[in-house]
Structures are given as C-alpha cells and as structure tokens.
Amino acid sequence: MLDVTNTPLKALLRRRKKGHSLEAPFYTSPEIFAADMDIIFGHHWIFVGVDPDIPEPGDAMTFDIGKASIIVTRDDDGELRAFHNVCRHRGARLVLDYKTTVGNLVCRYHSWTYGLDGRLLHADHMGEDFNAACHGLKPVHVRSLEGLIFVCLSDDPPKDFDVMAEKMAPYLAPHDLKNAKVAFEKDIIEPGNWKLTMENNRECYHCAGNHPELTVPLFAYGFGFAPEQLDEHEREEADAYARLITSSHREWESCGFPSQMMEHLDDMVTGFRTERLPLAGDGESHTADTKAACTKLLGKINDPRHGALHFWTQPNSWHHFMSDHAVVFSVLPLDAEHSLLRTKWLVHKDAVEGVDYDLANLVGVWEATNDQDSELVGYCQEGARSPAYEPGPYxxxxxxxxxxxCNWYVGRMESHLAGRGED
Known part of the structure; x- marks a missing residue:
C-alpha cells in the first residue's frame, strides 16, 4: 500500500494511474478538499440552478460554494446578475433566505441598500468624503444556458463556456426551460466526498443491482457491456439496441431534436457530454410505467416519444430532459466527506399539479435513485478511510x-498548480 501521509498534492496528482480510482487522500483529506474548493470550484463554471428559480424581476436566490455565499438576482430589465452575498459595510450577509423577492437588497444590520444591479443606493451617516460608487456589491460571473444557470467565482472565467453554449443550445432549446417551473426540489446531504458523488453518476455499472426504479425506463445495453462476454442472443440484443439508437437519432433530428452524442469530458476546460437516448417500455419518460408524468409537454413539444436527452458538465452537474419534464442535479461540496446534492424537477409553467401531473409519479424514480446512490457513495467513503484501500481499476x-x-480533475488541478509554481 502507498504511504501518502506526507506526499505533496502535486506528487499525488503526478503519480495517478489512468484507468484507476484516485488515492484515498483525494476523498478524505481536508487539505486536498481546500485545494479542490480553490482550484476547481473557485475557477470553473459551476451549475447552481435554473431560470425558473428566479423568473421575475426582483427574484433572488442564494447558495454557498465553499465559504462563498452568492446571490443571483433578476434585475428590472430581466437580466441575471450575481454578487457575493456580503454587505460592503461590515460584511454581514445581505439575503438570508434561499429564495425571496426584493425591491432592493437591504442589509438588516445597518440598512445599507443596494440596487438589483449591485450599486450602493443608500448608506446613512458615512460623511461627506464617502464615495458610494466605490462600495457596490462584488460581482460574480453568471451565465444562463437555455435556462441552466452557471456561475464562476474567478475574475477570469474559462472562455470555452461559449463553445459549450453554442454546441448545446440547439439540444436544449426544444425543452424551453425558461418557460418551465420548478414543480419540486429536494436536497440530500450525501455522506461522501464530492468526487465520489460525481464518479457514481458517471457510470451505470452499478445500476442493475441497485436501481430497480431507474432501470425500468432504461435499456440494459445503454449501461455498457463487455462484447466478448455476450452469448449469441445477447449479441443480437446489443446489435438491436445499436440500430434503435441510429434510427431514433435519425427520426428525432428530422423533427428538430438534435440527438447525436457529443463528448468533451476531458479535452475541454469546461467539459461536457450530451446524447439523446431512447427509453424502454412506452418510451416516454423516467417514470415507473415509462409513460409521460405530465400531460402538458415542455416547450412546443407535441410528441412524448422523443427519448431522454442527458447533459453532463464538469465539475458538478448532470441533467435529464424528457418531452414532459426535466430533472436537473447539482453537487456542492460541504467538507471533505460530505456533499449537497440538489435536485429539481421541472414541468411546463402552465402545468397544474393534480390535473396535468401527479407529483409522486413525477419525482418517484429519481427520488428513489438519489437515496440509493447516497447510500452507495457512503459505502465508498467508508472504504476510502480504510488502511486497506488502494486505487482499483475501472x-x-x-x-x-x-x-x-478523473482525467479532467487531475488535469485541471495540475494545470493550476503548475501555473502557480506550487509543489
């Protein structure tokens, strides 16, 4: 077993064996967690919510990325704005609620008042020499990609977000998230390092034995398989699934639904992956009976059988878009061994609960799957603490x-450390 107790981070990164999991300190060390928050979550585009979280001028949403509390607002012109949730007077938090509606942003401590554009509008008793223009809220970069909201804490955010946005916009546009609403959201505190949560999401090797709800609308051969281990019947099934993907992509694209796989998970700073895949059974949605959960379809979609579009972004999100609803996921690290998984289910903004959809049916598959995954992540975290742990082969x-x-993570960490000249 490798002794990593006093091994510098740069050396740990350098000796990472491709095709294997990371060494234990990457999942357990508070020092490496601090580096993750600085380098990964402090310098990359982080998915944090959706436009329907703050649909109207004056709406605001707050969240924490490590020690940073952030406010995202919609200003009077309907534009998104993001700021550090810190009063420029003596540092009090401005907005204390997760979601709220405001006229201006008013600090309850001494009533310093800021506009939705971050300008300081009012500050009593500060003297004649006080320059309000120098004390506006500190801005944070924010972008909406067809209704998916990303922020970047760096002063110099990765520019290839524009590349991802250009490529992904046609895939996402038919689902029209900006004209959807959040039907339900749920937070889970997962008992594991954020990277374990993300690794668990990036494979379905574990699905057949652990996710009875999720596997109902999914084809088994979509999980991946070893061709050399298939018998003749299984090979015919795998070939049939490959033909189904080809024919489905052709049909969907003829209807204006881009479907082909695009994968840039480890060759871009803003890594992403997408593909539209067929669903099993009635083929309509991620539900227990594989039928649409909401009778009012998203956007201007008029056919529920357009499969499921998945969209992943590095470092912290994955999403599923069906014809009738969408499910979006974000992972926000809390400490070296705990992470916040935030899930939101979206339906058409005019859909009525109890009329157009049954909430339990809408959320059932992914609510169960999240609970199951959280337990699995906890098992991996417990194992990473063991002196017997060593990186295993994928x-x-x-x-x-x-x-x-993991390639993306190691590459981004090494790039930043090399740029700073750190060991």
Missing part, C-alpha cells in the same frame, strides 16, 4: 466516463 466497458472525470 471497467473499460462500463466505467470509461468515470476515468474521464
């Missing part, structure tokens, strides 16, 4: 995308 057939997540 399956080349079913875990190649986990490897790409």
């Amino acid at each position: 399956s080349p057939h079913t875990e190649m995308l986990v490897d790409k997540f």
